[in-house]
Amino acid sequence: MHKSTFMFLSTIIAFSLILSACGSAATPAPAATQASGSTESLSGNISISGAFALYPMMTVWAQEFQKIHPDVQFDIQGGGAGKGMTDALAGAVDIGMVSRKIKPEEEAKGAYWITVAEDGVFPVISAQNPVAADITAKGINQDTFKKIFITGEIKTWGEVIGKPDVTDAIHVYTRSDSAGSADTWAQYVGGKAQADILATAIGVNGEPALVDTVAKDPLGISFSNLGGIFDITTGIVVQGTIVPPLDLNANGQVDAGEFFKNKNDASSAIASGKYPFPPARFENLVTNGKPTGLVLAFMQWILTDGQQLLEQAGYVKLTPDQQAESLAKLK
Helix, strand or coil, rough: HHHHHHHHHHHHHHHHHHHHHCCCCCCCHHHHHCCCCCCCEEEEEEEEEEEECCCCHHHHHHHHHHCCCCCEEEEEEEHHHHHHHHHHCCCCCCCEEECCCHHHHHHHHEEEEEEEEEEEEEEEEECCCHHHHHHHHCECHHHHHHHHHHHCCCCHHHHHHHHCCCCCEEEEECCCCCHHHHHHHHHCCCCCCCCCCCCCCEEECCHHHHHHHHHHHCCCCEEEHHHEEECCCEECCCCEEECCCCCCCCCCCCCCCCCCCCCHHHHHHHHHCCCCCCCEEEEEEEEEECCCHHHHHHHHHHHCCCHHCCHCCCCCCCHHHHHHHHHCCCC
16 A cells, blocks of 8 residues: 555544444434534534545544534444445444435435535556556547446557557456445446446455555556545545546547546536536435434534535535535435
8 A cells, every 4th residue: 555545544544543432323402503603512422434435524524523512422434335325224323425326225215315525436547557658648538438347348458549569458446345436437437337347347345445456556447536546635646546537528639627637626627517427426425314413413514614624625515506405405
C-alpha cells in the first residue's frame, strides 16, 4: 500500500477507535429541536457501516457533530455499499452508507433512504502502463470501456490505442464484494449492475485494496470512487495510478474537461454536470424504517450544517432543491 494511502487509513482507523461504541441510538429528542442550529445536548450511540466512498466523509461529519454534542459516540465501519444495506435492514447498524440507487425490493424490506451528497466513479490504470502516454493523449471512449469490462472483446492494450503490434494483455479488476462503485461503473459502460462486469475480471475486496492492486499491476485497469483515487490530503491522484481521460465525444483525442488530474477538477466536473451521470452518482444514507431520535437529528444536521463540509473534503454538496427534498423525507 502506498504511503499516502496507508497514512490516511491509519488516521481513519485511529479516529474510529476513539469514536467506537456499541449499541443503538439513544436519548431521542423531539425532531423540532434537533434541526440545524439546535443547542440541545444530545447523547447516545450511532452505529454506521457501508460504502467506502462515503466512509471518509462520514468520519468528518461524526467528528464535527461530536464537537457540538460530545456525549454522542460513533462506531463507523466501511465494508462496501452491500454491507451497509444488509446491516441497516438487519438492524445491525443504525445507518447504512449506500453509494448506488436503492432498489425497489430493498425499499419493500424497509429501507428508508435520503440522498446526502454527490460524487463519481472514475477509471484507473497503473502509472507503469506500457501505453500510458498514448492513453493520456487519446483517452478511452465509452464503447471501448464496454468492450473491456462487459463483452471482453478488447483483450490487449494495443487494441485500446489502435496499435496491433502491442500485445500486452489487459488485466481487468473489479470488486469482489458488493459495491456501489461497481454497480455505477457497470451502468456507465453498458451493463445494468455489478454482475454484468466481465466474469473473468479479478475480484478484489474493498476500494483501497483495489486501487493499490491496479497501481502495482502495469497491465491492470479498474475503477474507483472520487475519494478512493484522489488522495484526500493532497487532492492529487493516488501515487502509482493514472485516471485515464474519458473521450466523451469519441473523437480520438483529449479535449478540455476530459482529463482529471486532481480532485478539484473531478469534483468541479461532477458539480457542473460535465461529468456524465453515471458514472457520477448520489451518495445515500439508509435506515430500517423512517429514522427517529438521535439518528434523525444527526441526519438532519448532515443535510444542513454538514453540507458545508462536503466541498473541502472533495465531495459535491446537494443543490438547494435536492437538499430540500431530502429534508422533507425526514419530516
